[in-house]
Amino acid sequence: MQCCVCKEKPATVHLTQIVGEKMQKLDLCEECAKAKGINDPTSFAMADLMLGLGASQELDPSAGGVEIKCPRCGFSQADFKKSGRLGCPECYQTFSEGLAGLLKSMHKGTRHIGKAPEALRKSRESGERLKQLQKKLNKAVEAEDYESAATIRDEIKAMNELMAAKIG
Amino acid sequence: MKDLHQFLISPSQAAQQHGPHDRIVMSSRVRLARNLRDAAFPGWAKKPERVKILETILPALIGLPEMADSFAEAMDNLTALDKQVLVERHLISREHAAKNVGSGIVLNREESFCVMINEEDHMRMQALRPGFQIREAWLAIDRLDSTLEKKLNYAFDNELGYLTACPTNLGTGIRVSAMLHLPGLVLAEQINPIIQSVNKLGLAVRGLYGEGTEALGNVFQVSNQMTLGESETVIVERLEKVLSQIIEHEENARQTLLEKKKKTVLNHVGRAYGVLANAHSISSKETMNLLSLLRLGIDLGSFPGTERALVDELFLTTQPAHLQKQHADKLSAEERDLIRADMVRERLKDVSRPVMK
Numbered sequence: 001m002q003c004c005v006c007k008e009k010p011a012t013v014h015l016t017q018i019v020g021e022k023m024q025k026l027d028l029c030e031e032c033a034k035a036k037g038i039n040d041p042t043s044f045a046m047a048d049l050m051l052g053l054g055a056s057q058e059l060d061p062s063a064g065g066v067e068i069k070c071p072r073c074g075f076s077q078a079d080f081k082k083s084g085r086l087g088c089p090e091c092y093q094t095f096s097e098g099l100a101g102l103l104k105s106m107h108k109g110t111r112h113i114g115k116a117p118e119a120l121r122k123s124r125e126s127g128e129r130l131k132q133l134q135k136k137l138n139k140a141v142e143a144e145d146y147e148s149a150a151t152i153r154d155e156i157k158a159m160n161e162l163m164a165a166k167i168g
Numbered sequence: 169m170k171d172l173h174q175f176l177i178s179p180s181q182a183a184q185q186h187g188p189h190d191r192i193v194m195s196s197r198v199r200l201a202r203n204l205r206d207a208a209f210p211g212w213a214k215k216p217e218r219v220k221i222l223e224t225i226l227p228a229l230i231g232l233p234e235m236a237d238s239f240a241e242a243m244d245n246l247t248a249l250d251k252q253v254l255v256e257r258h259l260i261s262r263e264h265a266a267k268n269v270g271s272g273i274v275l276n277r278e279e280s281f282c283v284m285i286n287e288e289d290h291m292r293m294q295a296l297r298p299g300f301q302i303r304e305a306w307l308a309i310d311r312l313d314s315t316l317e318k319k320l321n322y323a324f325d326n327e328l329g330y331l332t333a334c335p336t337n338l339g340t341g342i343r344v345s346a347m348l349h350l351p352g353l354v355l356a357e358q359i360n361p362i363i364q365s366v367n368k369l370g371l372a373v374r375g376l377y378g379e380g381t382e383a384l385g386n387v388f389q390v391s392n393q394m395t396l397g398e399s400e401t402v403i404v405e406r407l408e409k410v411l412s413q414i415i416e417h418e419e420n421a422r423q424t425l426l427e428k429k430k431k432t433v434l435n436h437v438g439r440a441y442g443v444l445a446n447a448h449s450i451s452s453k454e455t456m457n458l459l460s461l462l463r464l465g466i467d468l469g470s471f472p473g474t475e476r477a478l479v480d481e482l483f484l485t486t487q488p489a490h491l492q493k494q495h496a497d498k499l500s501a502e503e504r505d506l507i508r509a510d511m512v513r514e515r516l517k518d519v520s521r522p523v524m525k
Contacts (some may be wrong), residue, residue, distance in 0.1 A: 073208045085288065087212040089205060089323035089331040092338075099335060103328075106336055108370075109397020112329025114340045115310070117317045120324055 003029035004101050026105060070094040123163070130159055172250045173493065175239045176257070177279055183480035187299020191467050191476065192415050194347040194387065195258070198305040198404075199294040200313055201332045201341035203323040209333035210271070210286040218270025218286050225285050228319040229274045234281055234312055243271040252489035258347070260284055264292075281312060288333050289341075300411060302344050306404045329396065339396030344407045347376075348414060351386040351464040352421035355429075355436065362417060363388075369410060370394050376456075385456035385483065390414065426468065430524075437465035437522050445516040449505040455486045455512065470522035482515060 003011045004027050011027035069076045071094065075087025086092065092099065103110050116124070133156050140149040187193070207213060207221050222242065230240050243251070243264070251265040259275060264287040272285040284292040293316075295309035323331040329339035337343070353359040363373045372393050375383040390411065392403050425433045440461035443450070463479040465471055484490055486508050492499055499507065 073212060075208075075212055079212075083211060085211050085333045086209060086335070088208040089203060089325075092325065092328055092331055102335055103338065103396060107339065107394045107396035111327055111397060112325070112339045113397060114329065114342075114399035114401075115313075116326075116329070117322050117324055118314065119317075120326070124326060 001027050003027065004104065005029075006031070026101070068094065126159060126163060130156065133159070169241065169245060170239050172239060172241075172246065172253070175275075175277075176253070179481045179484040179490065180477070182257070182279075182484060183477040185298040187297060187301050189415055190299035192349055192418050193300035193411065194298075194349055194480075196297045196300060196302045196305050196346050197258075197294055197344075198302060198309045199292055199343045199345075200309055201289040201330065201337045201343075202291040202293065202313065202316075202320075203331055203333070204290050205321045205323045207290065209288075210290060211288065211333055213270075215270055221290055222270055222272050222285055225291060225320065226272055226274070228316060229283055229285075231319070232312065232315055235274055235276050237277040238274050240274040241272060242269070243273065244268040246273075249489055249492060253493060256484065256487040256489050258296075261287060261292075263287060280308065289337070300346065300415070302346060302407055302411070303404055306342075306344065306400060310400070336393070337395050340398070340400050340403065342395055342400050342403060343391050344404055345389050345391035346407070346411050348388050348390060348411075348418075349386060349460065349463060350388055350414070350418050351460050352418045352425060354386045355433065356421040356425055358417070358421055362414065366390060366410060366414070369406070371407070371410060384453060385460040387460070422464075422468065433464075433468070434470070434522065434524060436461050437468070437470055441465065441516070441519075441522055444512050445519070446513065447509045448513075449502075450509045450512065451505055452486060452488055452508065455508060456483065459483055459486075465522050470524075471519060472523065474519050478515065478519070482512060486512060
């Protein structure tokens with residue numbers, strides 16, 4: 001098992017914390033555990049650690065560090081520590097680095113599988129189709145098959161126009 | 169404003185609703201958490217923003233064909249007693265009952281859909297079905313959600329799925345749950361190993377009123393915990409499988425008890441009947457626990473001619489808010505215990521003593 005902070009060394013320190021009814025797990029290597037100051041597992045809250053996972057985001061006022069706040073709603077890491085909830089949808093972007101470990105520990109995966117709003121699903125599908133066409137176009141150009149390349153180019157152009165029209 | 173109590177299905181009608189395996193699975197529920205893209209989550213939004221969110225969501229919901237005939241109200245228009253009645257009916261959470269300005273509820277006539285607005289998320293939409301029908305509940309709420317997504321701008325991320333106030337609900341935002349009556353497993357002392365193995369599968373087992381509550385009346389709620397990294401269908405199917413196994417274990421436990429510990433079971437059922445049919449003061453907790461044994465007795469054939477619905481109705485009407493609702497004067501807990509005992513005695517008047525078969 002890999003350390004969930006440095007993602008390099010093997011994890012030898014394993015922490016489990018139960019808050020209310022929720023169980024959180026964390027696996028760290030020797031060095032990262034020390035660096036995070038975990039010698040007495042009873043004296044820290046795992047939420048702090050997890051939200052501080054990305055070292056750059058760590059909240060450390062004594063070192064003159066700046067507390068990260070969500071630009072959209074003003075929510076801070078300290079607020080998350082207090083409530084365990086986020087401030088607004090944008091917070092997931094703001095705190096993404098710190099949240100990654102937390103999500104990994106509480107869910108099956110870190111990537112959504114399942115339902116998506118239809119409008120978004122369609123735009124995602126056409127986005128992927130565009131990527132494929134672009135690849136095909138590059139290949140055709142490489143192979144100097146300019147006839148196919150022209151057809152593909154027209155197709156890409158038509159798709160882009162369609163998407164632009166929808167957004168407009 | 170509609171009167172909540174005229175709108176709600178009466179306890180006797182509610183107890184008459186049947187579904188597959190309802191002698192063990194009392195009800196099924198699928199809830200989806202949804203939020204609006206451009207607004208702070210309810211716990212962080214200021215009052216005016218919450219009110220604005222409510223005013224955006226309410227008309228969108230009422231406009232749905234499924235919700236055409238509905239009870240739609242802001243929480244600050246409901247009395248504390250009304251909110252408690254909704255909690256006792258399992259239509260809203262205890263957290264939602266504590267909400268006021270800027271929160272709301274939309275409940276349809278059949279009580280098959282209930283949406284909490286500005287609970288922890290902008291929307292907690294639930295489909296409810298009697299008995300073991302989690303797949304049907306999922307399909308129903310999926311349809312409702314698909315219609316609603318055309319009217320509201322959801323907070324959705326390609327990587328993270330539906331964005332929710334608490335990271336524990338992120339992704340699908342789905343909570344699939346069933347309320348189970350498991351007196352056999354409790355009496356056979358098999359309930360703890362079952363709970364542990366269910367927990368190991370990543371599912372939660374909770375008490376009657378959800379998070380952090382005890383299993384009054386041998387009623388347990390089983391639900392999924394993880395919402396990210398698995399599709400709704402996979403989650404529904406896992407729950408179906410696990411619930412089928414629990415049903416089987418409960419049936420087996422009852423069978424074994426009857427074969428090997430018949431006296432113990434009859435003793436429990438007989439004493440429960442004795443107290444319920446003769447008490448002059450009884451707490452709601454004791455009532456729940458004894459009604460559970462009476463329900464088991466009915467399932468096992470100890471009360472020929474008595475239907476389970478009688479117990480299920482009393483499960484509702486003996487709860488504090490339901491009792492208070494039937495009386496104009498404010499009752500103290502002691503007064504409620506007296507009235508509760510009177511009501512139960514009266515309802516059990518025509519039920520004969522349990523028979524041994």
